[in-house]
Amino acid sequence: MDLCTDNAMPQHPKTLNDIPQDIVALFKAHHVSKSLRRQPKVYTDTSNFTSIDYGDIIHIDGRYFLVTAYAVEGRFGVDDQPKQWVPKVHDLVSGQSLILKLVFHETFSVDIGNFTINCYRNPEKEARILEYTQGHERFMQGYSVEDDAGNLVRILDVVPGRRLDKHIYRHECSHEEYFYTYLPALLREFLACAQAIGFLHRGGFRHGDIRRDHIYVEYGTNLFRWIDFDYDFYLPERPFALDLFELGNLLMFLIVRGDCRERDFIEHHYIDEAFLSTISAEDYSLVSKTRIVNLQKIFPYIPVELNQICMHFSQKSSVWYDTADEFCVDLEKAVATLS
Amino acid sequence: MADWQKILVAVDDSNLSNRVVDYVGQVVSGHAGVQISLLQVYPEPPPCFYQEGHNLKEFKQEKEEVAHEVFQRLIPVLAGYGIDAETIQTLCQMAEGNSLSKEILKVRDQGRFGTMVLGRRGISKAEEFLFGSISTAILRESHDFTVWVVS
Numbered sequence: 001m002d003l004c005t006d007n008a009m010p011q012h013p014k015t016l017n018d019i020p021q022d023i024v025a026l027f028k029a030h031h032v033s034k035s036l037r038r039q040p041k042v043y044t045d046t047s048n049f050t051s052i053d054y055g056d057i058i059h060i061d062g063r064y065f066l067v068t069a070y071a072v073e074g075r076f077g078v079d080d081q082p083k084q085w086v087p088k089v090h091d092l093v094s095g096q097s098l099i100l101k102l103v104f105h106e107t108f109s110v111d112i113g114n115f116t117i118n119c120y121r122n123p124e125k126e127a128r129i130l131e132y133t134q135g136h137e138r139f140m141q142g143y144s145v146e147d148d149a150g151n152l153v154r155i156l157d158v159v160p161g162r163r164l165d166k167h168i169y170r171h172e173c174s175h176e177e178y179f180y181t182y183l184p185a186l187l188r189e190f191l192a193c194a195q196a197i198g199f200l201h202r203g204g205f206r207h208g209d210i211r212r213d214h215i216y217v218e219y220g221t222n223l224f225r226w227i228d229f230d231y232d233f234y235l236p237e238r239p240f241a242l243d244l245f246e247l248g249n250l251l252m253f254l255i256v257r258g259d260c261r262e263r264d265f266i267e268h269h270y271i272d273e274a275f276l277s278t279i280s281a282e283d284y285s286l287v288s289k290t291r292i293v294n295l296q297k298i299f300p301y302i303p304v305e306l307n308q309i310c311m312h313f314s315q316k317s318s319v320w321y322d323t324a325d326e327f328c329v330d331l332e333k334a335v336a337t338l339s
Numbered sequence: 340m341a342d343w344q345k346i347l348v349a350v351d352d353s354n355l356s357n358r359v360v361d362y363v364g365q366v367v368s369g370h371a372g373v374q375i376s377l378l379q380v381y382p383e384p385p386p387c388f389y390q391e392g393h394n395l396k397e398f399k400q401e402k403e404e405v406a407h408e409v410f411q412r413l414i415p416v417l418a419g420y421g422i423d424a425e426t427i428q429t430l431c432q433m434a435e436g437n438s439l440s441k442e443i444l445k446v447r448d449q450g451r452f453g454t455m456v457l458g459r460r461g462i463s464k465a466e467e468f469l470f471g472s473i474s475t476a477i478l479r480e481s482h483d484f485t486v487w488v489v490s
Binding site: 105107112113114115117118120122124125204232234235236237238239241242245286287315317318320 | 434439440468470471
């Protein structure tokens, strides 16, 4: 299939009339075009991503990407919301499904316990991480390229898999059965992901948004992979603290198979209100005062080695992890006791 | 062990630095051969910095101006204890690719300072976990030099 070179095309194509006819033919053969009630636009400048819609084409890096949907994500207590700067696309020539991340700079504050931390959406950081982690099986893969306006667009391979926070609920069983039957394999994969975070940190990068829906579990292999590293935070003296804190939260989420707040344990009938009187202040999270981290008190079958990792995030602790590598050393020992 | 009389004092624009420098003045007053250096370290700019159109040169200039005012405020405190102001060195540095404590330690190491003096604010464990404590971090690395912590 011949594609026109840029020399034969207008500088900024805007409609189907401005792109090669063979691409137009591919578009018309695509199911998206059948349901479109308007003329699609063709974008080479993605600055105003809110105007890019389903059925439009983004032309960058010599490729033609047809917008077929948008990624969604829940945040700040609001259920899954579409992310207009993250269109899901089909490469019209190769037929490949991909995700594009368009440039969107954002600064906001996040409350962690009683503290407020400034966070930033940083597309440039994500682009550098994509380069740094090229070929690493624990990270989503892709590359970045500038559009006509100099926006750094990230072109990402889709991770064919299930979100971790959905994956762990696949089997209906008691917590004890989950703990002995499924958790060891989950923790081995999580350990590999935590080691991957260590790799990032050694390269001077933070993940910036470690959370339970930012690990995807690949179909078939059950390999855990990180996605979404365009967030950053600013803690000059403890540059990786938030990543470490969230690694701890994620570990506890996996152990508990849910959240660790008092009301979560009560709602799931792991404990009752009377039991709370046996939980002391030292059993709670250093930062989030309603989260119980001394999980062995709730689930006595949790081995000491694993519980000790959680206790490093407790109010009792005066020694905490400075690096992801320290966290991984302890986690590796704990995982070995479960195998 | 490095020479204890080479003293590196980490300062910033807080009132605590006044107390730190005052303490140093009281302790070393009358000692011959003491060399004092005041060090102000500042972090790299935040992630949104360049995207907002700022440039690094102006950022560094601003920080150095603030540091200069701090030094101008603190040097007379030491001079009040008979320490010759002309002998007091001042250093202002950006912690490039480093935490603040690591940058301070790097300066200490390069200058072979035998004594480090720091202020300690007194923060909660949770705050220390997230935001760090420079004095704690430096104490942990004080293998071949002395640390004075003033709170």
